[in-house]
Amino acid sequence: MPEITMVEAIRLAMKEEMERDESVMVIGEDVGMYGGAFRATEGLYQQFGPNRVVDTPISESAIVGVALGLAIMGFRPVAEIQFADFISCGFDQIVNQTATLRYRTAGDMFAPMVIRAPSAAGVHGGLYHSQSPEGWFAHTPGVKVIVPSSAYDAKGLLKAAIRDDDPVIFFEPKYLYRRAKDDVPEDDYVIPIGKANVLQEGDDVSLITYGSMVHHCRSALEKLEAEDLSIELIDLRSIMPLDKETIYASVKKTNRVVLAYEDHKTLGIGAEIAALLSEELFEYLDTPIVRVAAPDTPVPYSPPLEEFYLPKEEDIVKAVHKVIEY
Amino acid sequence: MPEITMVEAIRLAMKEEMERDESVMVIGEDVGMYGGAFRATEGLYQQFGPNRVVDTPISESAIVGVALGLAIMGFRPVAEIQFADFISCGFDQIVNQTATLRYRTAGDMFAPMVIRAPSAAGVHGGLYHSQSPEGWFAHTPGVKVIVPSSAYDAKGLLKAAIRDDDPVIFFEPKYLYRRAKDDVPEDDYVIPIGKANVLQEGDDVSLITYGSMVHHCRSALEKLEAEDLSIELIDLRSIMPLDKETIYASVKKTNRVVLAYEDHKTLGIGAEIAALLSEELFEYLDTPIVRVAAPDTPVPYSPPLEEFYLPKEEDIVKAVHKVIEY
């Protein structure tokens, strides 16, 4: 089992799915001969040709719309938005056309398609190469939203997304593209959408997170190791649907919750989890639910600003202490 | 003080502000001679002429972008999106251009503009004439979001929005356009953005809501009158910024919370309020926080479906009972 990076795992997932199923296509800007801005589609054009790997003009709305047309016709397009920050340009096609298709045709038509986009900050991208738009889409009925945190997960989740009969938005934390490395099996495996991953079991605190924050949580846990705390670390993997079962089971055990996410604090997915818990698991909560998230500002560029902006290891440590010492 | 409808109050606010300040303009589809799809701009073209009341082609992205250009040049445009459901077409101009301008220029440039749009359901509009998009924008740093519930508030809040130096999205529940009627002063008054309105004081439950749900909450309260409960009814008016002060003061007193909103339950503004309370007011909460909201589906058309979809008086009554009997 070779160790590969997240971006390689993503490429492998597409390659294998395209080999397995003729209806899988790739479409987006520079995804063809060039292999994509982050090289996620490298080699696919050469292997599958221009009918299955389609370069588009700079037209995010058409990228989504054309993919939707293909999906209606039985293809399984994987559309790439070059940076998640530009998904705003295809917003209507996603929320009003794609997300609603099954609903408004009472199941007669549906959209088995994936929209992939490199997201999140940590690489000095500034306002327009750093965004975490998952909150908008988690609020939009009819699309699923995934953010992987490891190369292994990325492959299995992307395969699940491609095989899913509903539209899936797949945000790839670009900070992890080459930093996250795993032994990734070369054969076929699928990680079900909507299932969180308990990365570490524990009894004292449920630390719930996803994406690049998983890594900051892990290093926070290392810091906390000396303190003899038993922390359950949960990687959501799917932002929507949420794995309530896993979350609730954990909170019933620990009675303390820290939510860590890189999206803006206000109405990031942590808000929904906190709301669910305060509604459905009230009697299990021994302490306030603490959120560690980015502030409600755009993502700034300059290193000290971005550093300040991003939720960090020490914020997580502090939050854990807060619920422990409450 | 004449009794006027909400849509008349909105028109009056624009008229008065245009008389007061030459830099106020109106721009949108059919807003000129025709006076707007809901007649909110009726008479303005005749009074202020084509340089200040501007008909546009069907181009929501350009409507927002042109308004932003005008705002940069010192105008105070009030842009109308014919239905809130179409705001998705101008999404990038709002979230990536308008909302960020002040931030990315470190305050050198800013966007004193208003985007008005008729929103929400209850008039058999189906998927595309019924949406409540406030959740997306409350999650977007740099824009303020307002939803009035009465003619009186609509006038005062719209005036505040027009005078605000930052972009304000002003959603007008079209269900209330002609149903909400108040004695509205003909003279100048402003209702500050970010201040909630305590419509009824009470000690047992904080019932927090906004928009058309205010009216369903009121009728729920009538139903509950016989039960000798003391309910504090709060109309948020501003979805963003939230009036934490008023909310917190109420919850500290009542220790029980019901959140009622017409937006989708998941990541509607109630999620944020619940999260804030479970984080910052944990010790004051005696019961679970109950949310009464629309389900996570598009808004269906047919009367029984829409009726089922919309959160109702009886849901509010049930939720109040739930927290009281907990």
Place this chain on the structure above:
Amino acid sequence: MPALPKKKLLRLYHDMMLTRMFEDRLSKLYRQGKILGGLYLSTGQEAIPVGTCAHLREDDVISPVHRDLGAFLIKGIEPRFLMAQILGKETGPSKGRDSFLHAGSKRLGIIPPTSILASTIPIAAGVAFAFKVRGEDSIAVSYFGEGGSNRGDFHEGLNFAGIHKVPLVLVCENNKYAYSTPVEKEMAICCVSYRAESYGFEGVTIDGNDIFAVYDAMEKAVEKARNGGGPTLIECMTYRIKGHSEHDEAKYQPAEEKEEWKQKDPIARFKKFLTESGHLGESEEQDIIDKIASALDEAVKFAEESPFPPGEDALKHVFATNEEP
């Protein structure tokens, strides 16, 4: 010109009459309060869906918009199901889930419109691209108003279609108004067809009230599309005789203008031709009208007697996982 066999001519006439009479029923139902929400009629524009859809096969796919009621019928939705759709009934294609003509059919090749104007253009381009990728000779047809042609999706959709030379026919219904906005305020040019040049394919402007002009232009465009020649934009000049929707008095449309265009009514014009050329006798016409009328009676009856969907169905069909079992 009309080297068409009588049967074909009468079929076109029938379809135009069906559209007109269907909409007249809707107008009545609307006044009876049986249609909730907006009602947008195509009175005076019937030649466009009829003359274009006449060339389509079952495996072709259309994406109609709000003033294309005729297209739904000709592409195969039975009047009673369309009527049920418009009344919000369980038996309509959307099962009451969306309003008016927001109805699609995978089997019949109909992409359901959404209200978002022009948004179906890139989708139709994607459908046409699918045919091309598969090497099939089916085509896609995308309808839109001149108003919708000002949205970004028009630009992005046509550009993609032009680059890939997909089998797509773009039918623009230029009826001089977008809601209250006259065409001069929508664009600084006379003709939407000029815009096709920006995307490397042909655009033509024709008399949309002349069924033969529509029929002929579409014939060429369809043949070209089926044979790998890529897209064509057909701009059909017409006029919106009624208001934007049934609640719009449309005082902004000058009375003389309206009168002038009433004289150009596509059905009256076609009927004159058919009568004068001996293709349509009085009793034949009465026959057509009677048949349509009784079909519509049946359709209205069916729709009115159909149940509304049960409220709790509102929760279905968001994802595959909450489909019916």
Place this chain on the structure above:
Amino acid sequence: MPALPKKKLLRLYHDMMLTRMFEDRLSKLYRQGKILGGLYLSTGQEAIPVGTCAHLREDDVISPVHRDLGAFLIKGIEPRFLMAQILGKETGPSKGRDSFLHAGSKRLGIIPPTSILASTIPIAAGVAFAFKVRGEDSIAVSYFGEGGSNRGDFHEGLNFAGIHKVPLVLVCENNKYAYSTPVEKEMAICCVSYRAESYGFEGVTIDGNDIFAVYDAMEKAVEKARNGGGPTLIECMTYRIKGHSEHDEAKYQPAEEKEEWKQKDPIARFKKFLTESGHLGESEEQDIIDKIASALDEAVKFAEESPFPPGEDALKHVFATNEEP
């Protein structure tokens, strides 16, 4: 053609050299790891911002994009401030808040670019509309690549500008590539200027590597815009000599093509003219270069010595209410 006084000619030459030399410094700083994020250079395209901005007044407003470094300088941002901007320093116009050329200035009339291509076109149309409403004779100039011209905002922005005949000049930099995508895959036509016709105004295609062609075309367009004649689209044909960004080796650009275009370098070409026509002697040239070099030394020094903004400033400037006191 060049009936320009020597002083003006040398100013143009200076501005092109300044752009080239500024970018060469950036390239070095990038390799030293001092520029974080992407670096997009305009090597070979310098005549476009220089030849167009030469006609602008302080009260005119530009909306440049990522390959318009020259425009920022000519419109008045001092080299040291622009350098500080690019290094993410507190002393840059955005105070380190956004990257690279994402810098604006209300006083100097510069709309800051965002990465979202073409999005500034409707904004510039709004700025131009503001001038029209106020009856002022200032103009707006919007820059974009041929790649960006495929986005919906191009269509919506130009359509609005055409309807209202606003004083707007649209400068398209057609450098044959959008990132790795060659122009044939971006559109099915040769020239973006064709698209102007869709909006009722003139589009011209010129040699963007010929400073005189750029200067002349802009002169006409600016005069027209100032005098109520409405927008013009000027498409400047050019070529991206370097990769899309400094990390892109651009193997997709054929070597011969690149070589061919290197021969058409706008600076070398202009220099040849200036030398042959006796406007530029060797020592004069050295003088210009020396002055620029020392200005750049100073700029780099200033930028490097400038502090980064303090981290907690990240929370400022979201709303007026959290401005500095």
